[in-house]
Amino acid sequence: MSAILYHMPYFVSSVVANLIGELGISEKVQVKIIGFDNLKDEFHLAKHPQGKVPFYIEVEDDFTMIESSAIFLYLLEKHDTEKKLSNWKDAKERGQFYQFLLNCPCQIYPNLAQLFYQFLNEKGSPMRDENLITKNLNAWHFEIAPFLVKYLGDKPYFFGDQFTAVDILLGYQMVLAELVGQLKDYPTLVAYLLRLRERPAFTNIYNEANKIYLPDMTKYSVAIQRKIQREEKLASEKGLDYKFA
Numbered sequence: 574m575s576a577i578l579y580h581m582p583y584f585v586s587s588v589v590a591n592l593i594g595e596l597g598i599s600e601k602v603q604v605k606i607i608g609f610d611n612l613k614d615e616f617h618l619a620k621h622p623q624g625k626v627p628f629y630i631e632v633e634d635d636f637t638m639i640e641s642s643a644i645f646l647y648l649l650e651k652h653d654t655e656k657k658l659s660n661w662k663d664a665k666e667r668g669q670f671y672q673f674l675l676n677c678p679c680q681i682y683p684n685l686a687q688l689f690y691q692f693l694n695e696k697g698s699p700m701r702d703e704n705l706i707t708k709n710l711n712a713w714h715f716e717i718a719p720f721l722v723k724y725l726g727d728k729p730y731f732f733g734d735q736f737t738a739v740d741i742l743l744g745y746q747m748v749l750a751e752l753v754g755q756l757k758d759y760p761t762l763v764a765y766l767l768r769l770r771e772r773p774a775f776t777n778i779y780n781e782a783n784k785i786y787l788p789d790m791t792k793y794s795v796a797i798q799r800k801i802q803r804e805e806k807l808a809s810e811k812g813l814d815y816k817f818a
């Protein structure tokens with residue numbers, strides 16, 4: 574095994590794990606689940622500056638990459654040699670692939686992830702920011718979802734009849750939208766998600782069993798404490814008066 578993707582189910586690393594499944598390259602790229610116990614440990618922080626997932630390592634020369642979309646594009650270019658998932662019909666279609674490659678992690682995912690984390694807090698909890706929830710719900714319902722509904726139209730997949738790498742990127746956003754209860758108003762997106770669920774590589778990543786990895790505040794707090802302790806230690810070594818607020 575020469576390469577490893579470090580992944581946490583339902584985290585944004587899922588798009589890369591899903592790509593590996595679709596390409597059938599799990600013999601070449603091992604998908605390793607990093608559990609809450611190892612999240613933000615010394616090894617993790619040495620490989621990813623924020624202790625996030627995904628990160629990807631080619632073991633022989635310790636070549637390391639972070640950022641889901643960069644790893645996604647790297648693996649697609651390296652392994653989709655038969656253009657099974659990236660047979661773009663022209664430069665414009667390639668451009669639109671780049672559009673979603675950036676729009677998913679920069680716009681859609683942060684919007685839905687913030688809703689997910691906010692909804693972990695009970696109504697009335699001081700941790701819950703209703704303004705942030707409203708802002709993210711508005712962005713989803715008034716901007717993002719209408720854009721996706723219009724783009725998909727009555728096509729089975731985002732670029733037409735053929736499933737492509739773009740559907741891996743957007744499939745994750747559909748899963749998140751469903752998790753935060755915001756997909757049901759959009760029948761075409763619901764039908765699209767059902768279509769994706771017919772793919773074994775998709776259900777291998779997004780299934781009930783893997784939901785044990787969905788964050789809750791208790792599981793996550795150990796990793797956060799570990800990060801805070803490390804930062805306070807580094808700050809004191811540098812003589813900085815730094816306390817995590």
Ligand SMILES: N[C@@H](CCC(=O)N[C@@H](CS)C(=O)NCC(=O)O)C(=O)O
Pocket residue numbers: 583584585586624625626627639640641642678686796
């Ligand atoms: N822009 C980064 C975002 C990475 C990211 O935010 N990962 C989240 C999961 S979805 C994470 O690892 N969170 C754990 C943490 O922050 O402790 C990417 O697309 O790879």
